Amino acid sequence: MSERPKLVASRAAVPTPSHPNLGTPERTVSLLAGTLLIANGLRQGGLRGWPQVLLGACAAWRGYSGTCRIKRALTHTPFEQAFEQDRDWSGSKIISRSITVGKPREEVFAFCRNPGNLGALVPWIDAIEQTGEHTYRWVAHGPMDKTLHCDIEQNEPKDGRKLHWTAGPGTRFKHDIQMHFNDAPAGRGTQLKVIVACQAPLGAAGYALAAAISKFSDKALLHLLRSIKQQLETGEVSTNRMHASGTKDFLFVHPAKEAPQTPPYQPSTGGNA
Amino acid sequence: MRALTWQGPNQLQVETVDDPSILNPRDAIVRVQMSSVCGSDLHLLGGYVPTMQAGDIIGHEFMGEVVEVGSAVRSFSKGDRVVTVSIIGCGECEHCRRSDFSCCDNSNPNPSATDIAYGQPACGIIGYSHAFGGYAGSHATYIRVPFADVNLFSIPDGVRDEQAVFVSDAVPTGYFAADNANIQRGDTVAVWGCGGVGLMAISSAYLLGAERVIAIDRLPDRLQLAEEKAGAIALNYETTDVHAALLELTGGRGPDRCIDCVGMEAHGTEIDYFYDKTKQMMRLHTERGTVLRQSIRACRKGGTVSVVGVYGGLLDKFPMGAIVNKSLTLRAGQQPGQRYVERLFEHIQKGELDPSYLLTHPMGLEQSVEGYAMFKEKTQNCLRAVFRPE
Ligand SMILES: NC(=O)c1ccc[n+]([C@@H]2O[C@H](COP(=O)([O-])OP(=O)(O)OC[C@H]3O[C@@H](n4cnc5c(N)ncnc54)[C@H](O)[C@@H]3O)[C@@H](O)[C@H]2O)c1
Ligand SMILES: [Zn+2]
Ligand SMILES: [Zn+2]
Numbered sequence: 001m002s003e004r005p006k007l008v009a010s011r012a013a014v015p016t017p018s019h020p021n022l023g024t025p026e027r028t029v030s031l032l033a034g035t036l037l038i039a040n041g042l043r044q045g046g047l048r049g050w051p052q053v054l055l056g057a058c059a060a061w062r063g064y065s066g067t068c069r070i071k072r073a074l075t076h077t078p079f080e081q082a083f084e085q086d087r088d089w090s091g092s093k094i095i096s097r098s099i100t101v102g103k104p105r106e107e108v109f110a111f112c113r114n115p116g117n118l119g120a121l122v123p124w125i126d127a128i129e130q131t132g133e134h135t136y137r138w139v140a141h142g143p144m145d146k147t148l149h150c151d152i153e154q155n156e157p158k159d160g161r162k163l164h165w166t167a168g169p170g171t172r173f174k175h176d177i178q179m180h181f182n183d184a185p186a187g188r189g190t191q192l193k194v195i196v197a198c199q200a201p202l203g204a205a206g207y208a209l210a211a212a213i214s215k216f217s218d219k220a221l222l223h224l225l226r227s228i229k230q231q232l233e234t235g236e237v238s239t240n241r242m243h244a245s246g247t248k249d250f251l252f253v254h255p256a257k258e259a260p261q262t263p264p265y266q267p268s269t270g271g272n273a
Numbered sequence: 274m275r276a277l278t279w280q281g282p283n284q285l286q287v288e289t290v291d292d293p294s295i296l297n298p299r300d301a302i303v304r305v306q307m308s309s310v311c312g313s314d315l316h317l318l319g320g321y322v323p324t325m326q327a328g329d330i331i332g333h334e335f336m337g338e339v340v341e342v343g344s345a346v347r348s349f350s351k352g353d354r355v356v357t358v359s360i361i362g363c364g365e366c367e368h369c370r371r372s373d374f375s376c377c378d379n380s381n382p383n384p385s386a387t388d389i390a391y392g393q394p395a396c397g398i399i400g401y402s403h404a405f406g407g408y409a410g411s412h413a414t415y416i417r418v419p420f421a422d423v424n425l426f427s428i429p430d431g432v433r434d435e436q437a438v439f440v441s442d443a444v445p446t447g448y449f450a451a452d453n454a455n456i457q458r459g460d461t462v463a464v465w466g467c468g469g470v471g472l473m474a475i476s477s478a479y480l481l482g483a484e485r486v487i488a489i490d491r492l493p494d495r496l497q498l499a500e501e502k503a504g505a506i507a508l509n510y511e512t513t514d515v516h517a518a519l520l521e522l523t524g525g526r527g528p529d530r531c532i533d534c535v536g537m538e539a540h541g542t543e544i545d546y547f548y549d550k551t552k553q554m555m556r557l558h559t560e561r562g563t564v565l566r567q568s569i570r571a572c573r574k575g576g577t578v579s580v581v582g583v584y585g586g587l588l589d590k591f592p593m594g595a596i597v598n599k600s601l602t603l604r605a606g607q608q609p610g611q612r613y614v615e616r617l618f619e620h621i622q623k624g625e626l627d628p629s630y631l632l633t634h635p636m637g638l639e640q641s642v643e644g645y646a647m648f649k650e651k652t653q654n655c656l657r658a659v660f661r662p663e
Binding site: 100102188189219222223226229230233234235236237238239240241242243244247 | 290291292293294296297298299345363364365366367370378379380381382383384385388394397403406407408409417419420
């Protein structure tokens with residue numbers, strides 16, 4: 001039996017009256033506020049009164065049953081809680097995506113550790129400038145022709161198995177990105193798992209905002225992982241443009257001396273094609 | 274160049290657009306010589322496939338001549354006479370290597386819509402909405418074909434253009450449907466829909482060893498072709514109780530293999546059709562499941578239901594109970610034609626298969642709007658209109 005991995009996808013349990021997710025003070029406040037709203041609504045009546053009755057009933061039910069879906073949605077996941085404790089962050093929103101690339105782990109790792117390769121595939125990134133041995137400045141085009149940049153430190157805590165990027169000091173919201181490389185079973189290539197954590201300050205509101213933004217990051221991550229797979233497996237990244245005019249220009253400034261280049265496209269022999 | 278573009282539901286227009294160019298090393302540009310309508314385009318026309326944008330070039334069943342190839346293309350060069358399988362494979366991902374080309378992981382540049390709808394991104398399909406990659410279609414003077422070595426096939430001598438063009442889609446789709454049905458010696462196969470795809474499924478079922486094929490439709494010209502060209506017993510569902518007839522013809526067992534070549538726009542005469550149609554108009558679900566329900570109900574116990582009719586989203590009143598309690602196998606897919614093209618050309622060369630009768634209306638590209646109107650309404654016995662760009 002293999003060890004059960006820690007899943008980013010774990011969530012707080014769905015609350016039920018027998019397993020409530022509200023404490024006694026929260027329940028009391030909810031019940032009281034609900035009763036007051038109902039009473040006031042009934043007194044007022046009409047178009048202003050009935051919505052109050054409805055809202056009051058919801059609040060009263062919340063207090064009576066001790067269950068709240070909204071609180072559940074805003075509860076940090078077990079993975080986030082462990083991460084926050086480990087890094088000493090006040091709050092975090094974490095997303096993850098995985099992909100299998102049909103190439104040996106060494107090859108996939110070598111490709112991803114080279115910012116010149118990766119940067120060309122990250123949506124929005126125009127240039128990466130090497131500023132130190134492990135530090136890079138990522139330049140992106142933001143909305144309304146603004147350029148944004150972010151100083152990022154790249155590390156390899158486990159050679160051939162893990163890459164780690166952190167947004168350096170001075171950035172407004174901390175980011176922490178990990179890429180894990182594992183061999184897929186039975187020679188099926190390499191499983192690449194990316195975990196993106198972004199800092200979510202300001203309690204529940206910040207968490208809700210970060211969760212909304214993470215929907216876009218998730219889409220970008222989907223595109224990035226697909227592009228990595230396509231580049232490595234087929235030697236190109238699929239496109240539906242009619243012309244080359246919209247081609248993204250990517251610049252890598254001061255590349256490291258022995259930066260590995262994209263492996264040239266090698267068609268597989270055999271197979272069915 | 275000139276091209277037929279989608280402008281909105283049931284609105285098509287021939288206009289002048291930019292020529293395509295080579296963008297990736299494995300691309301080829303093909304000058305289109307014949308480009309056919311397909312039943313799948315009707316789902317785009319009807320507005321049942323989301324993510325279409327005004328100006329999108331449609332069309333995906335075509336043959337032509339290679340005019341330019343990218344630097345990594347090995348097996349083709351300028352002047353080659355080719356047919357294309359438009360369900361794009363890359364040839365390198367684990368699915369393509371298993372020859373499940375229509376499950377390709379690397380051919381769709383817009384993965385997110387199908388990732389959300391289906392759980393994993395679908396492959397790219399030429400001329401078939403942005404969810405399937407947003408590739409420009411073949412009703413045009415030129416077309417860009419990605420992964421040319423995998424998706425282009427040279428047309429052998431002795432195979433005429435009007436035969437070859439259908440080896441792009443209708444023939445491999447019908448063949449795939451029959452192959453998926455797992456036909457055994459002595460089997461009776463029932464095929465719903467006698468469009469180009471259904472007619473090819475009937476012939477393929479015989480090539481794969483079926484004892485007898487029963488074909489179901491309502492259009493007299495198509496039923497006649499099913500009998501005369503493909504050798505089926507034809508049933509008109511408007512004048513026949515299909516379920517009773519299928520049991521009557523199979524000693525009460527039901528057909529061993531059932532093939533759905535109709536898809537989400539099934540027409541019907543029973544109450545479930547009106548239920549589906551109403552919900553579809555209210556955008557509550559996307560499919561009309563008449564054929565699927567009928568075939569599952571008719572299929573003999575332990576039999577196979579093979580689906581190539583296209584469905585896009587969610588289906589209501591799906592008879593799961595019949596599948597479980599009759600131990601049915603349900604198989605489906607977009608056609609992985611790359612698997613079959615060479616075998617199909619051999620059948621054509623040996624005279625065992627001739628799809629050329631599907632071409633009822635040769636037309637110029639400029640007349641393509643009328644061509645689609647005719648194909649959609651099934652007027653003038655239009656089975657497939659095929660456009661020749663000038
Ligand atoms: N899976 C694939 O790769 C693939 C490829 C090509 C086409 N298709 C699909 O195959 C289907 C057929 O394509 P086509 O080009 O032959 O289309 P078509 O429109 O020419 O033919 C469809 C036929 O189905 C008949 N029909 C409608 N309702 C019926 C019912 N209740 N019972 C029996 N027949 C009925 C129609 O009368 C018509 O003759 C479409 O759904 C198309 O999208 C799938
Ligand atoms: Zn088609
Ligand atoms: Zn593939």
